[in-house]
Amino acid sequence: MMEIVRFVLTALFLLGALVVLAAGVLGQYRFRLALNRLHASSMCDSLGLLSLMIGLSISADDGWVVVKFALTMVFLWIASPTAGHLIARLETTTNPRLDRDMEVLEK
Amino acid sequence: MAQAYHTLYTVVLVALSVLTLLCLERAVRGPGIAERIIAINMICTLTLGMICILALMLSEGYLADIALLYAMIGFLAIVVLCKVYLGVAMEKQEKGDIPK
Numbered sequence: 001m002m003e004i005v006r007f008v009l010t011a012l013f014l015l016g017a018l019v020v021l022a023a024g025v026l027g028q029y030r031f032r033l034a035l036n037r038l039h040a041s042s043m044c045d046s047l048g049l050l051s052l053m054i055g056l057s058i059s060a061d062d063g064w065v066v067v068k069f070a071l072t073m074v075f076l077w078i079a080s081p082t083a084g085h086l087i088a089r090l091e092t093t094t095n096p097r098l099d100r101d102m103e104v105l106e107k
Numbered sequence: 108m109a110q111a112y113h114t115l116y117t118v119v120l121v122a123l124s125v126l127t128l129l130c131l132e133r134a135v136r137g138p139g140i141a142e143r144i145i146a147i148n149m150i151c152t153l154t155l156g157m158i159c160i161l162a163l164m165l166s167e168g169y170l171a172d173i174a175l176l177y178a179m180i181g182f183l184a185i186v187v188l189c190k191v192y193l194g195v196a197m198e199k200q201e202k203g204d205i206p207k
Contacts, residue, residue, distance in 0.1 A: 007111060025130055028149065075179065094192065
């Protein structure tokens with residue numbers, strides 16, 4: 001019985017992660033501006049991978065694997081916003097027509 | 108039960124690889140450099156998920172270490188790419204090729 005509950009929970013979390021990741025990829029296709037696409041990809045990084053790791057941690061037999069997954073998530077939560085900030089700064093610097101698409105307060 | 112887990116992991120892996128291919132297409136076609144770097148970042152994320160699933164599917168614990176290393180290398184690649192293209196853009200602005 002316990003095994004079945006664990007499997008169902010794992011499947012739910014993994015399929016939820018797939019939905020979030022697919023929404024992120026769909027955002028890459030639907031959005032025109034780079035800053036909007038950055039939003040979709042950051043959502044993938046945080047929520048998508050988090051629910052994937054939770055689902056995998058539920059089904060993992062080895063405790064150390066769960067610790068390593070948690071460590072990966074902590075690193076990713078620090079690294080992903082930093083990368084997003086760098087990409088946004090690159091976009092605001094290199095795009096000369098940025099103020100045509102949105103209101104730019106300070107460049 | 109092992110068979111059910113194997114099937115679940117296979118389905119998720121196939122879906123993730125399809126998403127990665129779609130992202131690769133976006134990285135090739137994206138109009139600007141920032142769009143391409145965002146697509147590369149997403150490919151990195153999806154590959155990280157695939158490595159984590161493989162760690163459980165093959166029950167090889169060391170693949171979780173590789174996932175951590177892959178996250179670090181992907182972050183490093185994004186930082187280096189952004190710095191390089193920021194330098195190129197600054198140089199062009201100083202020469203007056205594109206307006207500030």
